[in-house]
Amino acid sequence: MDVMPQQDPESRRPSQPSPEGPRPPHDATPGADPRTTPGADPYVMPAEGATAVPPPPPTLRTTLRRAAFGAVAAGVLLAGALVAVPDGKDDRPKEPGPVERAEAAATAGSPASLSDLTALIGDRQKWVEAHPADAPSWATLGSAYVEWGRRSADAAYFGRAEEALKRSLEARPGERGNGEAWVGMAALANARHDFLAAKRWGETVRKQDPKTWSVYPVLIDAYTGLGDVKAATEATEKFGELRKGVPALARTADLYRGQGWREDALATAREAADRATAPAEKAEALHRLGELAWERGEPEEAVAQFDAALRTDAGHHASLAGKARALVALDRTDEAVAAYQSVMSKLPRPAYALELGELYASLELDGDARSQYGKLAELLEQAKAAGVDESVVQARYESDHGDPAAAVELLRGQWKKQHRSAAVADALGWALHRAGKSEEGLEYARQAVDTGVRNASYAYHLGVIERELAQYGPARRHLEEALRTNPAFSPLDAPKAREALETLGEPPPGGPGDMQPPPPPVPSPEPKREAGPEPKPEPKKEPKRESPKPEAPAPAPSQTAPAPSKAAPSSPAAVEADSSKSP
Secondary structure (H helix, E strand, O other), X not given: OOOOOOOOHHHHOOOOOOOOOOOOOOOOOOOOOOOOOOOOOOOOOOEEOOEEOOOOOOOHHHHHHHHHHHHHHHHHHHHHHHHHOHHHOOOOOOOOOHHXXXXXXXXXXXXXXXXXXXXHHHHHHHHHHHOOOOHHHHHHHHHHHHHHHHHHOOOHHHHHHHHHHHHHHHHOOHHHOOHHHHHHHHHHHHHOOOHHHHHHHHHHHHHHOOOOOOHHHHHHHHHHHHXXXXXXXXXHHHHHHHOOOHHHHHHHHHHHHHOOOHHHHHHHHHHHHHHOOOHHHHHHHHHHHHHHHHHOOOHXXXXXXXXXXXXXXXXXXXXXXXXXXXXXXXXXXHHHHHHHHHHHHHOOOXXXXXXXXHHHHHOOOHHHHHHHHHHHHHHHHHHHHOOOOOHHHHHHHHHHHOOHHHHHHHHHHHHHOOOOOHHHHHHHHHHHHHOOOHHHHHHHHHHHHHOOOOOHHHHHHHHHHHHHOOOHHHHHHHHHHHHHHOOOOXXXXXXXXXXXXXXXXXXXXXXXXXXXXXXXOOOOOOOOOOOOXXXXXXXXXXXXXXXXXXXXXXXXXXXXXXXXXXXXXXXXXXHHHHHHHOO
């Protein structure tokens, strides 16, 4: 029961504070008693000294209500305090910064975004300046330089990478546990297209510790560049055992693609794209789907996948080049030119420069094509100065637009260095054909196609060489294969493939003549024998053969002798007998 009468709660509500502080009512007179001033609040007590008269005591119900509300509020505040700062520490998961994201990507075997990679490089640069004997940090910095140079097509970073990796090995040799620096050296060799050196570095690490998963991606690249399909397959399988997830799926998809297992490659690449989470990793997976669509001759699907990759990671410039290639196939050449020009300003790779030059040539923009080929020559010189071997791209240019003999020399050098991939075999076969050595080029062109890879350019080159050698049946088959695989595989070569196929015409009834077996020999008819008792066997006699008539000597020349026939020339013996009778 309340001990005091219930009061209106509004009568006890304090007034809202004003930004300027408490003010008297607008009609109050200075010094007047607020209780007698019209409009004044009768419940606001006057101040006496430093204190104010306390308000009337609350009722018991109000007291209990306030106590309950205070307990709930205190509990909420206490819980919030415990969550926010339990025992004076913040246990909430910290949002990873760019350096942490780049390190996490490297630890998982996935690509990092360019911005995160830049942050990691800056962080390690500052650290090694203060800690020059930190071998792992030098190895991380060197590997980051390799990746940046590869992703930005700036070969100058490869020199910095080599210096950083050597500093790491000086601080701690690889034999003493610095395997990551060796892996970095293998990655650097791959980036420079020195696959034999990459193989040696990688196999050294694998021999020291076969369970070092980070060495297998560089070994896969090295074996692929050397054309060792068996070793690349084994390394991919081992990588999948040691490192599950998206990186292993991506490598497996690439393996299937290189062997021509198109359906398996597509299924594995889709699984990798579905499971990828980080933007850079997702973009790489979508880019792979775009490349597979392009190779299947599906440019609309390729554009969609490349666009998705660029939306996921705007810095994935390789997808912009892939989109440009697919736009050409869709006859959207203005957009393709713009895309190529954009990617050349961001990722100036020699291969893209050659593609843009050939696009200009197909549009009969000869001046632009020459300018682009000049830019290609500059990029090739820069790559050579940085220790990067771009012989395959240079040979492709020389074969079709320059000196085929120079292309042959370049590619023979690659072959001697054991660089015997399908790409090198195809380029060497085509260069030999263009240099007038089609018979020798046929062997290499066949080797490229026999790897199983579904590349329309390889089939086109082989078909043209076979046509040159009058092997019309195989030539027709491979030209049809090129156009069936990808009808717009090249703005210059695809129209030539159609023209060559039309020149060959339709095959004769029953198939090409060179594919028909020779007719079987017709047996001579045996004489019919009448039915009767079996005659006794007689001793076998040699069948009586008609002895050839000796050639008559040539008649003496006379006025009435007929002229000798040109259709049946005299034998050497007759000529000799005739000459002996002549005076």
